[in-house]
Amino acid sequence: MTSYIFKDIVDYLNRNSVKLETNLSNNQIIENINSIENANSNDLIFFSDLKYLESLNKTKAKGCFMISKYKENLPNNCEPIIVDNPYLAFTYLTNFFYKNISSNGKISQYSDISNISTIKKNVQINNYVSIKDNVIVNNNSIISENSVIGPNVEIEENVFIGPNSTISNCIIKQNSYLKSNVVVGGTGFGFDANQKVSFQHFGKVLINENVHIGSNTTIDRATFGYTEIGDNSRLDNLIQIAHNVKIGKNAIIAAQVGIAGSTVIGNKVTIGGQAGISGHLNIGNNVTIAAKSGVTRNLSDNSVVAGFPAIDIKKWKINTIKFNKLK
Numbered sequence: 001m002t003s004y005i006f007k008d009i010v011d012y013l014n015r016n017s018v019k020l021e022t023n024l025s026n027n028q029i030i031e032n033i034n035s036i037e038n039a040n041s042n043d044l045i046f047f048s049d050l051k052y053l054e055s056l057n058k059t060k061a062k063g064c065f066m067i068s069k070y071k072e073n074l075p076n077n078c079e080p081i082i083v084d085n086p087y088l089a090f091t092y093l094t095n096f097f098y099k100n101i102s103s104n105g106k107i108s109q110y111s112d113i114s115n116i117s118t119i120k121k122n123v124q125i126n127n128y129v130s131i132k133d134n135v136i137v138n139n140n141s142i143i144s145e146n147s148v149i150g151p152n153v154e155i156e157e158n159v160f161i162g163p164n165s166t167i168s169n170c171i172i173k174q175n176s177y178l179k180s181n182v183v184v185g186g187t188g189f190g191f192d193a194n195q196k197v198s199f200q201h202f203g204k205v206l207i208n209e210n211v212h213i214g215s216n217t218t219i220d221r222a223t224f225g226y227t228e229i230g231d232n233s234r235l236d237n238l239i240q241i242a243h244n245v246k247i248g249k250n251a252i253i254a255a256q257v258g259i260a261g262s263t264v265i266g267n268k269v270t271i272g273g274q275a276g277i278s279g280h281l282n283i284g285n286n287v288t289i290a291a292k293s294g295v296t297r298n299l300s301d302n303s304v305v306a307g308f309p310a311i312d313i314k315k316w317k318i319n320t321i322k323f324n325k326l327k
Contacts, residue, residue, distance in 0.1 A: 002097075003031045003042070006063075012096050018089045022081040024063045033090070033097055034061065041077070046090035065089045101160060103140045117150065132168070144180070152204070153185070162215070169221045170205040179215040179237070188220035188243030188261060199223065201243060214239065214255070230267065242279065254291065266301070290316075 007026035013019075031042040036052050039045050039061035046065035047056055056064070056073050063079045071080035083089040103124040110127045113119065117135035124142040125131070132150025137143065141155050144163040149155070154171045161167060162180035169185035178184070184207070190199035203222025207213070207229045214237035219227060222244045229235070230249035240258045241247070247259075248267035257271050260279030269283060272291030277283070284301035294308035306316040 003029055004096075006030055009044075009093065009096060013089060013092060016092050018083060018085075018092060020065075020081050020083045020089070022063065022079055024079040024081060028062065030062065033093055036061070036064075044081070044090075044093065045078075046086040048086045065093075101142065103142050114150070126163075138174075169203070170207065172207045173209040173211075173231075175209055176207055176211045176213075178213045181216045182213055183218040184213075185221045186218065188223065190223065190243065190261070203227065203244070205229075208233075208249075211235070217241075220261075236273070248285070288313075 005026065006024055006028040009030060010020065010026065029042055030044055032040065034040065034043040034045055036045050036047065036055045036059050039059055041060055041062060043061045044063045044065070045059060045061040047070060053073060057075055059075065059078055061078050063081045064074055065081045065083050065086040067086065068082045074080055103122050105122040105124060107119065107123065107125040108127045108129065111125045111129040111131070113131040114133045114135065116133050117131050119137050121139045123137050123139070126143065126145045128146045129143050130148045132148070134152045135150040136154045138155060138157045140157050141159040143149060143161045146163055147161055147165045149167050152169045153167055156172060156174040158175045159172050160177045162178055162182065164180055165178055165182040167184045185205050187201045191197060201221050201223050203225045205219050205221050206226040208231040210232050211229050213235045216237055217235055217239040219241045220243045221227060225244065227241065227244055228246045230247055230251060232249055233247060233251040235253045236255040238255045239253055242259060242261040244262040245259050247265045248269065250268045251265065253271045254273035256274045259277045262279050263277055263281045263283065265283040266285035266287065268285060269287045271289045272293065274291055275289050275293045275295065277295040281295065282298045284299055284303065286302045287299050288304045289295060289310065290306035290313060293306050293310040295305065296309045299305060304313045305311060306313040
């Protein structure tokens, strides 16, 4: 990583509305960010979890983002950097040190691009990418190795598609990031149960702005209309989203979640790992679904549920305690 003077870091955090108090010199050279245990003498760390309190007084770091309550636990070599939210401040700092991937504007000679698709300015297309018919790739986007794009795809500006991904029947809005082996726009799981006659799908997938999608996640196209992922949502690896699902803005969905067809999910929903949600449900805004839950009914705004079938988490805890007492 490139080293910086501390003033550069302070200025960056101030631009992101993070205010800090510290005696660390503006001219101090900062070489890296690191964990409490692994930090070196010119590194910065953060402290927000009491289980690391014992390690804190042994750290070799130059400075630590923290609340003032714990500054006496630092060794003499480490200056406290007092902020309201240490985790948020350090999260911004990871972005300051991280070198963003940007398009080199090169299109590999080993790629295969349809004559009826459009590639705009400064697009990077890597080896063995296949661009099918009716695809538009907008400025500054990157398509990684071995990916298949199309047919019927529009990729807006500054989108990253990871290696080995398959994207069809889809609109991906600007600043979205798809990791490797993502499959978007494939046919959904629909057929006559007796005769096994497939129900064909004619819709698309709409991935809105600044959405991150993890590796090996699949999002099926709609039967008609759109399967939709809202702005600023974060999807982990190994998630299945079925046809006509609609997910609102700022969703956080952990790995191995499955959402069945035509379920509508509100804004600011958090879903824990391995949770399952039945089809044709309405999940309200600000809902939290605990890991391994099975949701089989509609959930109103601000619900917090757990278990199978998922119930209010307070009732679930009481039931769990009662059950364990019977053993």
